[in-house]
Amino acid sequence: MSDILLAPPCAPDAHRRQLTFATVGVGGAGIVAAAVPFVSSFSPSERAKALGAAVTVSIEGLPEERLMTVEWRGKPVWILRRSAAQQQRLQSPDLLNVLADPASLRREQQPDYAENPQRSIRPEIGVFVALCTHLGCIPAYRPDAGATDLRAGWPGGFFCPCHGSAFDLAGRVFRNVPAPSNLEVPPHRYVSDLAIEVGTDKNAN
Structure with missing residues (x-):
């Protein structure tokens, strides 16, 4: 019989x-x-990571006086195509007299290339973060100039139903409303005549 080795x-x-x-x-x-x-x-x-990424949007099918909404960094962003009549109203003395900051003097409200009456790179296209600067509600787009349910002489713009703040079609805030500042213009640039990249500065290399 063979031996079986066992560990000690x-x-x-x-x-x-x-x-x-x-x-x-x-x-x-x-x-x-x-x-x-x-x-x-x-x-x-x-x-x-995706929330901080730039968003490229085609504006080819966007009609005049209409806007589209995209998401950038978890926020809604409006892209508005203004008609010639809307652009003209943005420089009306009657309108400028009732705005709190018609010249957009607060630099943090928009990039330097949007410091103009339209607050945009191209006068017909406005790009705005669609959040009221009071408490972050989403305003309603009210392009109907002269609307009788809004303030007298309503020029067309954005009205916040939460607390009554109002902005013109360049996102400039009216006087004597709760919102303290104009709508934010996010960094953006044109990657072609018909496409905008939201989230990338125009001056970026």
């Missing part, structure tokens, strides 16, 4: 050390496994 029995101290090492090893693996999701939470998700 562990001494009590040696056995205790083996159990200790095994326990520590399993515990360490558990700590590493638990730490992986915790550490990975510091890395931005793909959605979080």
